[in-house]
Amino acid sequence: MHFEKHDLDMVHYNWSVAARIYEGPPSRRSFDKSNGAQVLFLINHYASFDERLNQQKLHLLEQLLRCKLPLEARSEISVFKWMTEQLLYSDKTAPE
Structure with a gap:
């Protein structure tokens, strides 16, 4: 599943950085949990390995x-x- 900006629940994110710089695998680049594009990048990278990642x-x-x-x-x-x-x-x- 690929997530987009509108899928996120929280509204504190900063969206000023261009999303295109977040490609490929995670790197040693500094992480900013307020950067919405970077958060989505890591979430979508994880989702590419785990198809069970859902909205919840x-x-x-x-x-x-x-x-x-x-x-x-x-x-x-x-x-x-x-x-x-x-x-x-x-x-x-x-719980199962």
């Missing part, structure tokens, strides 16, 4: 990025790794 998990991920992202997760690579761990953990604790 997207909104959970937004909340986690906004409220729980550790300070030491500064690069896209480290944020992507953290996101993956959070979503895997949420799958294990979700």
